[in-house]
Amino acid sequence: MDRIKFIGIVGGTIGAVGITTYLSSDCTNLVRADLKQIDNNKTLKPDQREILFLASLAPSGHNTQPWFVRYLEPYHWIIGNDKSKWLPAVDPNQRETMLSIGAFLQNLEYAAGSFGYACDWKLLATTNQDERVMEVKLSKKASPNNFDITKITSRRTVRSNFLSDLLKQEDITYLVDSEPEFIHYLPNNSKESKFINEQTIVANRLQSYRDPAQQELANWIRFSSQDANKYRDGLTTAGMEITGISGWMVRNFYDKDNVMTKDFRERGIDNIQKEVSASAGWILITSQDHSVAALLETGRRMERLFLKVRERNIAIHPMTQILEESSTRDKLNRSIGIEEHIQFILRTGYLKNYPQPVSLRRTLIGVAFVKENRFIQT
Template sequence: MRSDTSKDEVSKVALTADERRILYFASLAPSGHNTQPWFIQHIEPLHWIICNDKSKWLPAVDPMQRETILSIGAFIQNLEYAADYLGYRCQFSLIASNNQDEKVMSVQLIRSGNQFKYNVETIVQRRTIRSNILSAGLKIEHIRQLIDNEPDLIHFIPHKTKSYYDLNEQTIEANKIQSYRNPAQKELADWIRFSSKDAEKYGDGLTTGSMEIEGISGWVVRNFYGKSNVMGKNFRNQNINQVEKQVASSAGWFLITSKDNSVSSLIETGRRMQRLFLKVKEKGIAIHPMTQILEEPSIYQSLNASIGLNDPIQFVLRTGYVKDYPEPVSLRRTVDQLVRMI
């Protein structure tokens, strides 16, 4: 178990050991501001409903819950890989008809004779990397492996192309807009866990570690910052300056599209993103989701035309090699906090 995951409390639901392990691995999926917008309705052993947790929505940056469903898709992909690791196959049935429905997907786990065992250590070690991404070009074989025969849905925009520079500029502009859009900034402030006490209490949200605010700066933020500081001009400008530095150094961008914006397409796109994300560490490649372009309408409305894509863009991922791959640091709620009785 990762060191940044709290110890489980006594569960109100009698989970089997396999259920507990599968849900732990599933819970390591990424989500905006690390809100972890999912919970499990436990129907019976090995039969659950994966649900949309409305208390974890981000209405200021994700008013239609598009990102929420994408995150649940990533959760589902982790769940399937973990089930496979423990010798189960998943029987899924979509329930939700829109992004706001609480019940999203039914899943039954069935014992299988599958000899393939997915390496769940890739799930444990996955992390977002924001800093020290190199500009050296990605190897052709690595790009091919990450696109994985889905060139119509996963698009690589290499360094020094026009589209690359367009994405850099649009990302900076979107961050400037969002940093000074008060509802979005307040929402960010609400999800930052400044103290160790808050981090332990909530088990979700952003920490100085996950935001890569390190050294003396990290110590100052942990001990002297609060929500009011996030709303101040200095914090906003520091964020914009950091984004400018980040986009100035990368090998390019991965864009992941979907055929439409239906619930089923968003779930599959979230799964697709997670499959890509879980392949990168062994290649020494970092992934940094930068979603602000998709969250600010004045920027998003011209995005497809500037890149030359027709289908909806669901993920904008900055990427490149890194010399050192840091350990994962994002908080996680306990398995028992995820599970509810029907």
Template structure:
């Protein structure tokens, strides 16, 4: 029995037999909107600093580990650090994707600072992907800056299902490439490379899903219950994985790490990837100048700029690595 069949069959049984229990159980998904920028934790940060760092923290990262750490130096002066506790050694042994994620965080930070009327002075500190101190940043008040609309940061999301297979409009492709043809490449559905990327992405996910170390690492970052989601404020929730309704309720109340290691969970993940790549309107391929820390950070920033543009155009996007 695969995961989809399990959810469908047990759902009906529990609705009938467990109606009373349902009233006292974990009924709704814990989602990003449940987490506001207000914090009950006492801090020396100003309201502007808290707001900027809150928006920065909404950047994407592998398994939503949020591998950044802020070292406070003085007001409007911080060091962005690489949090080793959030590394993914099984799937990212050289911390390449960690640095990409920190780059996305830095892009959010700059946009959020602009939103509050500051400009940023960045100074790279890291020489390797493993260095703790990555970037020194100073925020300087400037009333002449364009006030970035932070709504796009709040609304950014990864779309996992119901993706249309329509081709993108030429104007939209041009906007998303944004004069960066050396680093952002669009592969249309009709291109031979499109089918090659589909095949290799499916195969890569198949290999990773059946690597026990990688699957165990994934299991450690899934927050099955709302209690865990609210406690840790990171990882993958049922909401972020788009497991909604009765299926979501079953997973939140009855699933655990052991289920992730099972064959049905692994196969369902591969099946989901197959559907995603088959229904896409094309690929955006992002490349970097080289593998240096500076280039990876800039690529992460470029990736985040792309992510933040698509919502206004009603374009769904799902990153694959």
């Protein structure tokens, strides 16, 4: 779902522009911990606000956060599909949008349970484009679940410093759990894994030189900390793991026009080649079909997996460009011997050190009361 870390080492030094210029510039990567959780919503009770914030920590392509919540009454909401956050160039059928909303639903259920609520779900959407996706009612249950919500707050997409050691069998068993028919590990020494390495590079090259997709990427990059703080979504230098002098250069001297240059595109492809050369292999997540219900459940399945990996010092990096380019997607299943519908392609590997989460999230905003139309944007 992300095609991110696209810049290697940017030339230039602070000394080249002078210390005064540096001190008056955008000096530091903005990360989630820097944000004040502004909340002027008076409609929601504290536990409702916390549940929805935890739900919003789900991953999404380009960190678009393509969901909204419509307030009906206390603990009774509709989870919606925000058309303004779609990615039509790489996700024209909103397949990835539904997967992201599924991850949001899984976080919501875990968070609600930790506060002692059970979720009663009612599927509303029949297509990926429907605005109303899921109705949920929260009701008190005898005791809260024992799910550790710090797994939600500490979840992090990592792109760098993967070790090439194969995943241990006990870790594979733990991650796959009771869903072996949907979760498949392809070790880095398998021909299937090598095929995905090659095709990921091919797909990224195709996508990088497909102008609508590259422009879409440019539109979701928050180059400056000022823009990152304003929008609290999209791709920041911290989220793209561009740090130090490189991050400073990007924040202060790059804009959307740079993304469309040949040099920028080639740097991105070079980084993809470096990334796929170092990993324990790939994890594929499949579904039985492409229905709304199946996509939402697959998004939930992916999030359940994502919330397990940190405790085992395992990273996963969604890289689904193969599925987004028709020429690579059409030959994927037969080339790796999987008949089910592949929905996620996740690069995986152990880490020596697990970084803290940095991707930004929008705040809860209360809107004036209109019956059955009070929106809470997360």
